[in-house]
Amino acid sequence: MNTPRNVKSDPSKMKTRQVRTPEDSKVSLDRLEELKKRAVFVARSCKELRERYQQSEDGLYYLITATGVVYQTFCDMTTAGGGWTLVASVHEDNIYGKCTLGDRWTSQQGNNANRPQGDGNWVNMKTFGTAEAATADDYKNPGYYDIQAEDMSVWHVPNNSPMNHWNLGAIMRYHTERRFLSLYGGNLYQLFQRYPVKYNAGAHLADNGPSIPVVYDLGNKEASKMFYGPATCGETEGGFLSFRAINAERAATAICSGVKPKGGEVDAYCVGGGGHFPQGDPNQCGDFVSFAWNGYGTHVSWSAAKEMLESAVLLFYR
Amino acid sequence: MNTPRNVKSDPSKMKTRQVRTPEDSKVSLDRLEELKKRAVFVARSCKELRERYQQSEDGLYYLITATGVVYQTFCDMTTAGGGWTLVASVHEDNIYGKCTLGDRWTSQQGNNANRPQGDGNWVNMKTFGTAEAATADDYKNPGYYDIQAEDMSVWHVPNNSPMNHWNLGAIMRYHTERRFLSLYGGNLYQLFQRYPVKYNAGAHLADNGPSIPVVYDLGNKEASKMFYGPATCGETEGGFLSFRAINAERAATAICSGVKPKGGEVDAYCVGGGGHFPQGDPNQCGDFVSFAWNGYGTHVSWSAAKEMLESAVLLFYR
């Protein structure tokens, strides 16, 4: 089976991703002042920035929460009308570490049935990382729990890409259009209160959270499936963004990107999760769960393609 | 023995604590602008904000240190005249982890006599966490070492409570009134320079730090004692805030909240500490030390009540 490919992930292009463009190194004082002036805007989301202040350039802006926390994050102001706020990224820093340091979206303290929710970051107000390092580390900002959103967008961006290369360097980008978040409290913090990401929360398939159809901005539903191991093909349907998928051993994952689960091996194609994965203890425990079950980036059997394994999953709200 | 209770910790109320109020989700632009304008105030503490700018609303404000660090934290502007600055919280993220990741107020690198001070955060300028997540993670801001204060206030707030529920959701709140901090350098950073929180700093009782009488804003001196294990009753006196209590094996703890130690088992009712606890190695090592010595939240023998175990200890200065 071929590894999915598209023109944007052409290897010859990828090699240039860490080289600074001349514009970066010689940015003018005028430009810096323009960027600094963005601090005067008052908005809770990129959508509000776009509507209230007619901002249409991708990049970093300041947002404020309902309680007054001010933070900087990246706004995608161009995709499908723009107004998308980056609120989080799931980054696998060490697939050899099994629920060790850096596995903030599952557990950083081992595979442990006594901690069914693991670190619990899907449903708390902890924040970590920075927007600029969203492809080099896990990221979660106050918008994750503060913004009242309707739709989500997801980008898979090669690790360590600088921000101005994210859009063109991504290997997959898509968004939802059905305002599904309105039904689940307006953001992931609320959605996961209703669908707790924890071990033994229910049975696979029967108790999974929602699966939402997506529209592709880069890639397509077949490519989505093919990023995951060939063995998963029989139990996934492309073209969806899915939440709280449970595996056959009652372990919970958080997000299945690009696919809808139709079986019990969700650990091979969903990211994030609770703090206990019984099968092959502790080998399924970690932010990218069991994406390397049959070898690192081999794209054999249950192992995901190397591009997928080495890309961060960026989560946006609108 | 009964677990202490009061109207504020009624279980039926607790269940609603993570549900956002409509005000939160539909905050007006005027309100956001008002919150943002707080950035113009220049003050080193909430007390100064109250006195200089007549601010009387609880919530997030900006402070500045003597060297110019600007940070946001929570001000309690109502208790006993207001002007209390949140400077830190001690949060137990995993009572099963014994001086593992997240035990910033003892040691995150194991129970080790070679590191008598452990991580040393009681006496350094490291900061971590955020005000909004003070009930979901350890928190320490620059005010901890920068503010010149006289008194302290302590709140025990159930884990993961959002900020606007802290006051009403707390299980215990009290403050000192005798300006004791003036005698110890004006803050905990200075106090603990004089009373190092480290293994083998002295003998129990003989070398303990000060115990300061407190005035209760919620709860009372009997309730304070009863949050801890029944076995501790013989060696505690309610109605105090105590510092650097040493146990029978020469391990140091940092803060005994609501009680004065009168024996050598301080690990059962004091939080934080150095990097080595000899007894039952490593089972006493951790931010909530041996609060689960006789089972998780059992309130049997040396084990604290579940409410205490699952609440963060918020520290304020005035």
Place this chain on the structure above:
Amino acid sequence: MNTPRNVKSDPSKMKTRQVRTPEDSKVSLDRLEELKKRAVFVARSCKELRERYQQSEDGLYYLITATGVVYQTFCDMTTAGGGWTLVASVHEDNIYGKCTLGDRWTSQQGNNANRPQGDGNWVNMKTFGTAEAATADDYKNPGYYDIQAEDMSVWHVPNNSPMNHWNLGAIMRYHTERRFLSLYGGNLYQLFQRYPVKYNAGAHLADNGPSIPVVYDLGNKEASKMFYGPATCGETEGGFLSFRAINAERAATAICSGVKPKGGEVDAYCVGGGGHFPQGDPNQCGDFVSFAWNGYGTHVSWSAAKEMLESAVLLFYR
């Protein structure tokens, strides 16, 4: 062999380093307002602040990156014309921990040949720590990868010194003058893209990165050598700042401060590195590599002097 000494590291002076000066505790409102007004400056580096706004006082200022990230850091505005930006510090929090938590400049996940780059922080956009705690913890700000610089300055400052004591309390300070960074992309982020800090990147001596002559602001080339273990004397030349030195077992270190390596035991006098050090696995793994190979601060054989072991390495750009 004598441990290097100079008047600035006189022990009687060191003892006072954590005592706040009266100026700190009673800073005026005017002074706070002056510090706060620094937020209006628009500059990417301390050099620009000095040139554009005639700022000549050492201390904290705000900088902005090419993409608009605003951050605070320390500017040295006095040494050799001033304009030096603090961008990072390498701090050894636990020499007993071998690539454990806190070893951000090597690996926080053990000594592991599967992770040749370790945590990879020399070549990514992750940031951590704060300027005020640069002597209490590892520090890396956006300037590390954003600033286009020509020269570097390095200060070795005793752990836990407050910022206003750094300059006088340092045990060694020096800077380069030959604009060497222009040849390597303008900063360490770019330099280390060309000289990856990873296991098995090449052979010792043959594949080392550049060594740049330095001018001393405190200390001298003989003192530089003598901070390291006596056994290293035969293979170091004082008066240099060196990069990506490789040891005899093909492990890479990042920075040799004050010396040029002329042999294969670079782990005894260089800091930072990749994720795998084969010799004595895991005893060479850590931010200060094998500085305590023959005992903690003994200054015997390969062990560095206690002053060096207990000082943070502060890195500046200009």
